[in-house]
Amino acid sequence: MIEIHKKLDLENNGSAERWEQQIRKGALEMAALAALWSGELYGLEIIRRFENSSQLSLAEGTIYPILSRLKNEGLLESKWVEAEAGHPRKYYRLTDAGRARLQQMTQTWTEFSRELGTLIKPVIAAQKDEVTK
Amino acid sequence: MNLQHQQELEIDNYLRRLRECLPQMSVADREEIVREISVHIRESAQETNSSLDEILARLGSAEDLASEYGQDALIRHASHSFSPVLILRATVELAKRGIEGLALFLSALLGYTLGGGLVLTAILKPIFPRQTGLWIGPGVFDFGLHEPPPVYPAHEVLGWRYIPIALSFGWLFLWVTTLGVRWFLRRSRSRGSIFARNRAHISANAGTLA
Numbered sequence: 001m002i003e004i005h006k007k008l009d010l011e012n013n014g015s016a017e018r019w020e021q022q023i024r025k026g027a028l029e030m031a032a033l034a035a036l037w038s039g040e041l042y043g044l045e046i047i048r049r050f051e052n053s054s055q056l057s058l059a060e061g062t063i064y065p066i067l068s069r070l071k072n073e074g075l076l077e078s079k080w081v082e083a084e085a086g087h088p089r090k091y092y093r094l095t096d097a098g099r100a101r102l103q104q105m106t107q108t109w110t111e112f113s114r115e116l117g118t119l120i121k122p123v124i125a126a127q128k129d130e131v132t133k
Numbered sequence: 134m135n136l137q138h139q140q141e142l143e144i145d146n147y148l149r150r151l152r153e154c155l156p157q158m159s160v161a162d163r164e165e166i167v168r169e170i171s172v173h174i175r176e177s178a179q180e181t182n183s184s185l186d187e188i189l190a191r192l193g194s195a196e197d198l199a200s201e202y203g204q205d206a207l208i209r210h211a212s213h214s215f216s217p218v219l220i221l222r223a224t225v226e227l228a229k230r231g232i233e234g235l236a237l238f239l240s241a242l243l244g245y246t247l248g249g250g251l252v253l254t255a256i257l258k259p260i261f262p263r264q265t266g267l268w269i270g271p272g273v274f275d276f277g278l279h280e281p282p283p284v285y286p287a288h289e290v291l292g293w294r295y296i297p298i299a300l301s302f303g304w305l306f307l308w309v310t311t312l313g314v315r316w317f318l319r320r321s322r323s324r325g326s327i328f329a330r331n332r333a334h335i336s337a338n339a340g341t342l343a
Contacts, residue, residue: 043169043173044173044176044177044180059191059192059193060173060177060191060192060193061170061191061192061193061197061198061201062193062201064166064169064170064173064198064201064202065198065201065202065204065205068166068202068205069205072205072209087172087175087176088172089172089176090165090168090169090172
């Protein structure tokens with residue numbers, strides 16, 4: 001019986017992890033666009049920005065295919081710039097379509113968070129109660 | 134930090150595997166990806182105190198990285214292709230992402246099976262003339278290759294006309310399936326992320342709120 005419970009716990013943890021990964025991956029496109037809102041950046045700078053200003057830890061290889069896809073969709077444009085460091089860097093910047101898409105995403109995200117926040121309010125309250133006990 | 138010869142070999146090996154695993158795309162696109170990843174590795178090594186192994190581990194395996202690029206490239210390539218194999222592979226990829234993709238895959242499979250089946254039976258008609266055709270009778274509507282053929286009161290109605298008719302309908306199914314799936318693939322690419330999918334809904338909501 002205990003083994004069955006342990007197995008169920010492991011399965012639950014596994015599906016919770018998968019869910020969290022999906023959420024992070026889904027949000028990554030928006031995060032990449034948002035990182036470029038203020039100006040152009042190259043790949044490593046975008047990764048550092050994620051690390052410094054958000055909880056978005058990720059396999060670094062994940063970001064480059066996303067940047068490539070966003071560029072193919074016409075949301076980003078890129079150019080190679082010679083750098084003092086010795087290696088030319090590929091800088092990305094938002095196109096007008098990219099800015100429009102990011103604004104749409106932001107609106108959707110805000111709306112979605114607000115609706116979900118209302119739904120999970122009782123869960124948060126219960127968790128607070130448990131902590132205070 | 135100067136990279137040692139051994140490390141350079143390790144980087145070259147990683148980039149070679151990446152190049153090999155990258156899917157169908159132009160040489161220019163492939164080399165640009167390899168170049169960007171190469172710069173990432175070398176700059177990370179200069180910028181941080183991480184070892185090369187740590188940098189490559191954070192990047193993920195060359196095969197996984199190529200696969201991430203590949204999924205998008207496959208869909209992009211298929212959305213402009215007339216190859217049923219390529220188009221079906223792209224729909225398989227979309228089927229892994231959700232119910233809409235699964236529906237597209239099943240529709241493509243049905244369309245190609247029906248179209249391909251009709252063309253095949255048209256080709257087989259001269260070889261199996263009695264077993265191939267369109268049979269109609271009380272409660273019977275059957276076509277294709279049947280061994281043994283349906284019996285009386287069902288009877289075959291097309292004869293040798295089956296060949297041009299089956300060829301025409303077969304090609305029509307193949308053509309419509311190809312164009313339809315390509316349209317969906319292009320649509321799925323242009324819509325981008327899950328957030329864009331709710332665009333109409335959100336705009337409507339925004340309008341209501343305003």
